[in-house]
Amino acid sequence: MDHDTTKTALLEKLDNHLSNKILGQVSYHLDWEFIESLLIQNKNIIFDSPCLYSEIVEKGMYLARKYGYTYKYIECINENFMEVEERLSSRKSKLSQISKYKSYDIFVQALNGSKRPNDDNYIIVNSSKKIESYLSDVMDYIQE
Numbered sequence: 582m583d584h585d586t587t588k589t590a591l592l593e594k595l596d597n598h599l600s601n602k603i604l605g606q607v608s609y610h611l612d613w614e615f616i617e618s619l620l621i622q623n624k625n626i627i628f629d630s631p632c633l634y635s636e637i638v639e640k641g642m643y644l645a646r647k648y649g650y651t652y653k654y655i656e657c658i659n660e661n662f663m664e665v666e667e668r669l670s671s672r673k674s675k676l677s678q679i680s681k682y683k684s685y686d687i688f689v690q691a692l693n694g695s696k697r698p699n700d701d702n703y704i705i706v707n708s709s710k711k712i713e714s715y716l717s718d719v720m721d722y723i724q725e
Contacts, residue, residue, distance in 0.1 A: 582612055582615055582616050582619075582626060582627070582628045582629065582630075583629045583630075584608065584609070584612055584628070584629060584630035584631075585629075585630075585675045585677050585678055586675070587608045587611050587612050587615075588604065588605070588608040588675075588677035589675040589676045589677040589678075591604060591607060591608050591611075592604065592676045592677055593676060608677075609630075609636075609637070612628065612630070613640055613644070616628060616644060617644055617648075620644055620647075620648040620650065621648070625650070628641060631691070631695075632654075632656065632695050632696050632697070633691070633694050633695065633696065634696060635696045637696065638654065638696050638697065638698055641654075642698065652698070652702075653702075653703075653722065653723055654697060654698050654702070654703035654704075655703065655704055655705075655706065655719060655722065655723075656695060656697065656703065656704070656705045656706070657705075657706050657708040658692060658695075658705055658706070658707060658708060659707065659708045659709040660692060660707075660709070661709050662682075662685055662688050664709055665682070665688065666681055666682065669681050669682075704718065704719065704722050706718070706719060
């Protein structure tokens, strides 16, 4: 489940009729409804979203427990501001995605503002490295 896809779909149809705050709330609500629908069908879920709100972790853990799944949290970080800026500016971004940070301070705030499970049952990978350098750790974590 890609949060940017949900949010972009709403932006495309609502033509700026909602504030960013309401748009975010509605798009997350839809994400969770789709996720729950897939869990009911016994599907495994990967939710691709920034995790800037504790409610994201709480809701994910709640739904995992409700449907008998094991909750896993994998955070991808890249602390290299210049590299992140290059990636953002060179990608074909969706309507809901930024093409650059407004400042270095906002970038650092986003890095430091990530919410994680309280039980320390998560992993953080450095996405500035080649995927081969951390893929086996991710797969081991998922399969534990």
